[in-house]
Amino acid sequence: MSVKLDETLTVECETGNYHTFCPISCVSWLYQKIEDSFFLVVGTKTCGYFLQNALGVMIFAEPRYAMAELEEGDISAQLNDYEGLKRLCIRIRRDRDPSVIIWIGTCTTEIIKMDLEGMAPKLEWEIGIPILVARANGLDYAFTQGEDTVLAAMAHRCPEPEFPLREQKEMIKKVFAFPSREKEELHEYANHPSLVLFGSLPSNVASQLNLELRRQSIKVSGWLPAQRYTDLPSLGDGVYVCGVNPFLSRTATTLIRRGKCELIGAPFPIGPDGTRAWIEKICSVFGVEARGLEEREERIWESLNDYLDLVRGKSVFFMGDNLLEVSLARFLIRCGMIVHEIGIPYMDKRYQAAELSLLLDTCTRMCAPIPRIVEKPDNSNQIRRLRELRPDLAITGMAHANPLEARGISTKWSVEFTFAQMHGSANARDVLELVTRPLRRQSNLEHFGRNTLVIKNQ
Amino acid sequence: MKLAYWMYAGPAHIGTLRVASSFKNVHAIMHAPLGDDYFNVMRSMLERERDFTAATASIVDRHVLARGSQERVVDNILRKDQEEHPDLIILTPTCTSSILQEDLQNFVDRASIISNSSVIFADVDHYQVNEIQAADRTLEQVVRYYLDRSHTHEALDQFVTDVPSVNIIGIFTLGFHNQHDCRELRRLLRDLDIGINQIIPEGGYVEDLKELPKAWLNLIPYREVGLMTAMYLNKEYAMPYISTTPMGAVEIAECIRQIKKKMDTLASGSSNKRIDYEPFIDTQTRFVSQAAWFSRSIDCQNLTGKETVVFGDATHAASITKILAREMGIHVSCAGTFCKHDAEWFKEQIQGFCDEILITDDHAEVGDMIARIEPSAIFGTQMERHIGKRLDIPCGVISAPVHIQNFTLGYRPFLGYEGTNQIADLVYNSFALGMEEHLLDIFGGHDTKEIMNKSLSTNIGLIWNPESRLELSKIPRFVREKVKKNTEKFARQKGIQTITVGVMYAAKEALST
Numbered sequence: 001m002s003v004k005l006d007e008t009l010t011v012e013c014e015t016g017n018y019h020t021f022c023p024i025s026c027v028s029w030l031y032q033k034i035e036d037s038f039f040l041v042v043g044t045k046t047c048g049y050f051l052q053n054a055l056g057v058m059i060f061a062e063p064r065y066a067m068a069e070l071e072e073g074d075i076s077a078q079l080n081d082y083e084g085l086k087r088l089c090i091r092i093r094r095d096r097d098p099s100v101i102i103w104i105g106t107c108t109t110e111i112i113k114m115d116l117e118g119m120a121p122k123l124e125w126e127i128g129i130p131i132l133v134a135r136a137n138g139l140d141y142a143f144t145q146g147e148d149t150v151l152a153a154m155a156h157r158c159p160e161p162e163f164p165l166r167e168q169k170e171m172i173k174k175v176f177a178f179p180s181r182e183k184e185e186l187h188e189y190a191n192h193p194s195l196v197l198f199g200s201l202p203s204n205v206a207s208q209l210n211l212e213l214r215r216q217s218i219k220v221s222g223w224l225p226a227q228r229y230t231d232l233p234s235l236g237d238g239v240y241v242c243g244v245n246p247f248l249s250r251t252a253t254t255l256i257r258r259g260k261c262e263l264i265g266a267p268f269p270i271g272p273d274g275t276r277a278w279i280e281k282i283c284s285v286f287g288v289e290a291r292g293l294e295e296r297e298e299r300i301w302e303s304l305n306d307y308l309d310l311v312r313g314k315s316v317f318f319m320g321d322n323l324l325e326v327s328l329a330r331f332l333i334r335c336g337m338i339v340h341e342i343g344i345p346y347m348d349k350r351y352q353a354a355e356l357s358l359l360l361d362t363c364t365r366m367c368a369p370i371p372r373i374v375e376k377p378d379n380s381n382q383i384r385r386l387r388e389l390r391p392d393l394a395i396t397g398m399a400h401a402n403p404l405e406a407r408g409i410s411t412k413w414s415v416e417f418t419f420a421q422m423h424g425s426a427n428a429r430d431v432l433e434l435v436t437r438p439l440r441r442q443s444n445l446e447h448f449g450r451n452t453l454v455i456k457n458q
Numbered sequence: 459m460k461l462a463y464w465m466y467a468g469p470a471h472i473g474t475l476r477v478a479s480s481f482k483n484v485h486a487i488m489h490a491p492l493g494d495d496y497f498n499v500m501r502s503m504l505e506r507e508r509d510f511t512a513a514t515a516s517i518v519d520r521h522v523l524a525r526g527s528q529e530r531v532v533d534n535i536l537r538k539d540q541e542e543h544p545d546l547i548i549l550t551p552t553c554t555s556s557i558l559q560e561d562l563q564n565f566v567d568r569a570s571i572i573s574n575s576s577v578i579f580a581d582v583d584h585y586q587v588n589e590i591q592a593a594d595r596t597l598e599q600v601v602r603y604y605l606d607r608s609h610t611h612e613a614l615d616q617f618v619t620d621v622p623s624v625n626i627i628g629i630f631t632l633g634f635h636n637q638h639d640c641r642e643l644r645r646l647l648r649d650l651d652i653g654i655n656q657i658i659p660e661g662g663y664v665e666d667l668k669e670l671p672k673a674w675l676n677l678i679p680y681r682e683v684g685l686m687t688a689m690y691l692n693k694e695y696a697m698p699y700i701s702t703t704p705m706g707a708v709e710i711a712e713c714i715r716q717i718k719k720k721m722d723t724l725a726s727g728s729s730n731k732r733i734d735y736e737p738f739i740d741t742q743t744r745f746v747s748q749a750a751w752f753s754r755s756i757d758c759q760n761l762t763g764k765e766t767v768v769f770g771d772a773t774h775a776a777s778i779t780k781i782l783a784r785e786m787g788i789h790v791s792c793a794g795t796f797c798k799h800d801a802e803w804f805k806e807q808i809q810g811f812c813d814e815i816l817i818t819d820d821h822a823e824v825g826d827m828i829a830r831i832e833p834s835a836i837f838g839t840q841m842e843r844h845i846g847k848r849l850d851i852p853c854g855v856i857s858a859p860v861h862i863q864n865f866t867l868g869y870r871p872f873l874g875y876e877g878t879n880q881i882a883d884l885v886y887n888s889f890a891l892g893m894e895e896h897l898l899d900i901f902g903g904h905d906t907k908e909i910m911n912k913s914l915s916t917n918i919g920l921i922w923n924p925e926s927r928l929e930l931s932k933i934p935r936f937v938r939e940k941v942k943k944n945t946e947k948f949a950r951q952k953g954i955q956t957i958t959v960g961v962m963y964a965a966k967e968a969l970s971t
Contacts (some may be wrong), residue, residue, distance in 0.1 A: 016517055017515065017517060019495055021496075022491075022494070023493065044553040045465060045584070045588075046471070046584075048462055049465065049472065050494075052464055052465065053499075053500060063463075067463070068460075068462075069460050069461075069462040071459065071460065071585070075585065084459035088461050091461060092461075107518075108553060108557065111557050112557060137491065138491030138492040138493040138494060139491050139492075139518065139519050139523060140520060142492055202932075203932045204929060204932050207963075211960060211963060300967070379514075380514070380541065399498035399502050400502075402503070402506060402507060402508065403507065403508060403509055406509070426966050426967045454508050
């Protein structure tokens, strides 16, 4: 894939002193997505404390994750790691009987060089449950990249397709298709190679995207991850894959290199513009003529009018912590907002190439200034810039949200975008619902005054 | 290696950060990987802090693993020094830096030569101490640092104040109802005509710490944090201290009497008038605090002999146990604490006030104990509240760890005479609600159920095909009914008989317009 970007789009890099969630937080949504999984985070009290507090009430719902808490004896190698993990995994098998146990390696296992990848196959053979290893640690990754490491590990476990067999079956089906079937079943799929989408989405959002593609007679053969570990999609030579989230570059690389899959590099299906571009790109790769997309996008934009009136002309500043920033910024610019800065933990220009060029197109189209992209931002520099720019909205982590609000800068907590349903055309409204919430509250409280609520003029 | 889902006390660095961020103009720099600054989120969320939390991380990443932190930590310290001009910078180790075994003290020494701020290295080991112990140590370390420094500069003024005064030690950020307790203590001391020399660490300046020895004695409201500082001041400056927690009418009286005793000893040489506090204690207990009267009232009679379980940190669990048993006549079947390091003190305190004692930091053990005893009410932490929910037993939260709802905007002290009122409400409401539930159960529950069910039966004449029914079941429960209703409404408008997945999402889109 060639990376051809306009010279006007530059990516700066700062010190990397920024606030974000630890990537082990991915267990919170992945254990819910993969129903028969169990996540074991091999780390210290610090990791446990983070999970316990960040996941709030979930922790009381007997979640399918736990800490393998390392004690001093483990660190100084007085205890046997393998025996320790075996003991815990046997207990997990007894109590929960999962189809897969996923070990999450942390900073500590990295530093003491605990050989999780070496131990997993041995233990897997011994206890009879698949064990995956994902190194989702804060030394290397930020927040959502945790999911990337898990999916990359999972990609290795996807079965080889029984390709010829399946194709034959499909052929036979098509030949003998009887018109007496139910209406929906009649929907003919174009004859295209198998397509697997990757990225963890709530299952109803995944169905929505499946449906969008079905309208173009494109069939989604499977998702990585599937609802159950036992339903992982078949991957192999000639299978096309496409990402739905901007933070999945390792997974993409693994699918290309190990899975021998073809990657469809498209913008991400966030916002009606992104969704349309995403579908169009998939269609074009398969040589399918996209139908009715323009009208459909038009209709969605029309339905968003009340929110668009609220955001038009307002300015946004992304402090950056979850890698969704470029896609969101592109959508918001298309909504008529001005984006000052896109902070982002990590920028894979190859994986995000299509998204970046859509960002540029959008800026040109909307006559908006091209935002600066800041990789590995420095929060204290950013706060200085925020004070100068005074944007209408800062999209930021919870560490800064209240202090900024107290200084009269409206904020939206960025983590909500990670958990909100925002993929596909139908969910564009949910994104704007989030973005406009602080603006709407602002206008509700307008007559109350007192926007700055700190004593010193800091 | 152990399997853990939940912990009562956090890791050591949290304790250090809580102390550091309670002082004014003190900055903590964590030597930690990305994501370990979750403390800032907690402080900003739970305490609803308006100011940026003065804690940042000096990030440990791959490069640091390969080459060591080298200049990075020193640079970060000097940068903070330049940008914020703090009085003190505390370099805070985390579990990660504990294993890296870099010579952080050396970085601190180097930085302190150049920087205008004082710089110290928090002397806490992740694998030896927990959050509470680390907070206790860090507070002592900071106090010791400033007193030693003043000592060498001979700037230390050791003359005590003319009028009786105390230091309150151990009020700090993210502490359970600490802000309210502090206000209540101020009021109590004012009523007793005793001055307050300093309150640390919350809202204090480190540069003022050299004035600590001017107080007549130290008051340690919570024994988890502050005791080490008090012992140090006692040893080095012969300052007496009182660590009786003024929680519950009996203990408040005890605390006041101890204060008086110490004051009398100190004042014996001077001409200060002696005050008799007994009438004050009597009036407050009988008339200002409602708790003593409440215990006598008919309401409270119904609580006699009711079984309960108490669990929390040592201070709160011990005090509440004594209040329940001694002041309200409630039967405490089991009292326990997760402060294993303070188990002896705890056992001694509640001896005779409960049937059994449980010392553990494993929430499953606490859960099992509660399930076995089946008390009428639980008094514990947020974890016990959830155990209670599962077992249908009401719970009053009396100790950290806590959620945002325990950082109330309204005035809710646990200490002092107003504290006794608050505790009485908490206890009574927990039991009363339990009784209400019980009665509802006996009499067949709220009679609104029927009506609510009727309003939901809208699915006449519409068929959900299996695929869409499956899809519906995947939607989170709290919005499922709404989605169902809206989809059916949409289908009826369009004259659709069979609801498919396509119809569901068409309905969602249509609704967005």
